[in-house]
Amino acid sequence: MSLRIQNLNKAFNGQPALRHIDLTVGPADFVCLLGPSGCGKTTLLRIVAGLLDADSGHITLDGRDLAAIPARARGFGLVFQSYSLFTHMTVAENIGYGLRIRKTPADQVQRRIAELLQVVRLPGFAERYPDQLSGGQQQRVAIARALAVDPALLLLDEPLSALDARVRAELRHELREVQQRLRIPTLMVTHDQEEAMSMADTIVCMNDGRIEQAGSPRALYLQPQTRFVADFMGHSNLLDAEAARLLLPSQAPAPQAQPGLALCVRPEQLRLEPARDAAGRVLAVSFLGSIQRIRIEWRGRTLLAQTTGGLALHAGDRVHVQLDDTAAPAWVPAPSTGVPDRAGAGA
Ligand code: ATP
Numbered sequence: 001m002s003l004r005i006q007n008l009n010k011a012f013n014g015q016p017a018l019r020h021i022d023l024t025v026g027p028a029d030f031v032c033l034l035g036p037s038g039c040g041k042t043t044l045l046r047i048v049a050g051l052l053d054a055d056s057g058h059i060t061l062d063g064r065d066l067a068a069i070p071a072r073a074r075g076f077g078l079v080f081q082s083y084s085l086f087t088h089m090t091v092a093e094n095i096g097y098g099l100r101i102r103k104t105p106a107d108q109v110q111r112r113i114a115e116l117l118q119v120v121r122l123p124g125f126a127e128r129y130p131d132q133l134s135g136g137q138q139q140r141v142a143i144a145r146a147l148a149v150d151p152a153l154l155l156l157d158e159p160l161s162a163l164d165a166r167v168r169a170e171l172r173h174e175l176r177e178v179q180q181r182l183r184i185p186t187l188m189v190t191h192d193q194e195e196a197m198s199m200a201d202t203i204v205c206m207n208d209g210r211i212e213q214a215g216s217p218r219a220l221y222l223q224p225q226t227r228f229v230a231d232f233m234g235h236s237n238l239l240d241a242e243a244a245r246l247l248l249p250s251q252a253p254a255p256q257a258q259p260g261l262a263l264c265v266r267p268e269q270l271r272l273e274p275a276r277d278a279a280g281r282v283l284a285v286s287f288l289g290s291i292q293r294i295r296i297e298w299r300g301r302t303l304l305a306q307t308t309g310g311l312a313l314h315a316g317d318r319v320h321v322q323l324d325d326t327a328a329p330a331w332v333p334a335p336s337t338g339v340p341d342r343a344g345a346g347a
Pocket of ligand 1: 012013017035036037038039040041042043044191
């Protein structure tokens with residue numbers, strides 16, 4: 001199964017919410033729509049689900065136009081942030097609901113429920129009601145319910161964001177594992193960059209109704225094509241050509257001046273060496289255990305570096321700042337004023 005979205009547009013009261021969206025979800029692909037609040041992620045997912053009409057554009061599933069197919073007949077599995085389980089039904093009844101309304105024979109429904117309880121690691125929970133489950137368990141049931149009908153496409157809208165950090169991390173892993181095992185094409189909305197990076201084959205980074213960049217997590221992180229992507233995909237130091245030249249190790253060729261572009265250097269691509277009269281001065285250290293983030297004042301700029309937790313640094317220490325030999329930072333369009341940095345934000 002392959003979903004294709006072509007030149008999709010949607011406005012609410014004259015305000016564009018989606019502009020010229022082109023996107024493909026291939027068979028077995030896990031695609032994350034990632035972006036800040038209001039960028040249009042949920043609108044796009046709802047249009048694909050058939051819960052909302054686009055103003056223009058086409059959506060096809062294996063070449064079949066979805067426009068004329070109502071939401072219920074699309075055969076998609078949906079999971080939302082709020083668990084949206086039927087509270088008066090048991091876990092088993094919730095999971096079997098879609099099969100029962102399709103008039104699936106009772107013994108097959110029972111078999112499928114038992115199978116899915118194994119898949120989402122809830123054997124023994126069949127007779128419980130939703131209010132007897134934790135948030136994570138409820139979301140597992142919601143996932144099982146979405147999978148029960150062998151969906152042609154799985155649509156997930158922030159399915160993990162109501163859960164606490166630990167359960168969320170666990171379920172990320174489980175959901176991805178199930179998706180890969182069952183090879184279901186999946187489109188998931190999230191505003192959490194780490195979640196998208198850890199789960200997706202392809203991240204579609206959206207901003208103001210547009211796709212800024214689509215690609216693998218690695219490509220978006222290491223080769224951002226816009227400043228927005230550089231900023232949204234983790235911390236970045238955006239440096240002018242002069243700073244870039246100063247930072248590169250001496251044996252490396254000097255970078256070409258790139259008018260209108262800035263070098264996107266990730267914090268972990270900076271190498272720090274304590275030295276008494278070095279140009280860098282440590283402003284603050286956030287110790288996070290295995291790593292630490294260090295804010296540095298360096299030649300009139302503020303940089304954010306990240307090192308292993310083992311390097312003992314304190315505010316006021318002087319450090320040499322260099323670009324790591326293995327780093328291949330990307331050039332992105334520069335901001336309109338001065339030397340950019342939002343480095344201070346994360347330290
Ligand atoms: P969030 O992460 O906060 O859920 P989102 O990226 O999913 O945000 P959408 O819910 O798709 O964003 O909204 C995109 C834009 O469309 C927003 O400006 C929103 O206010 C607007 N919008 C969404 N639904 C409607 C509606 N039913 N009526 C009017 N405007 C809407």
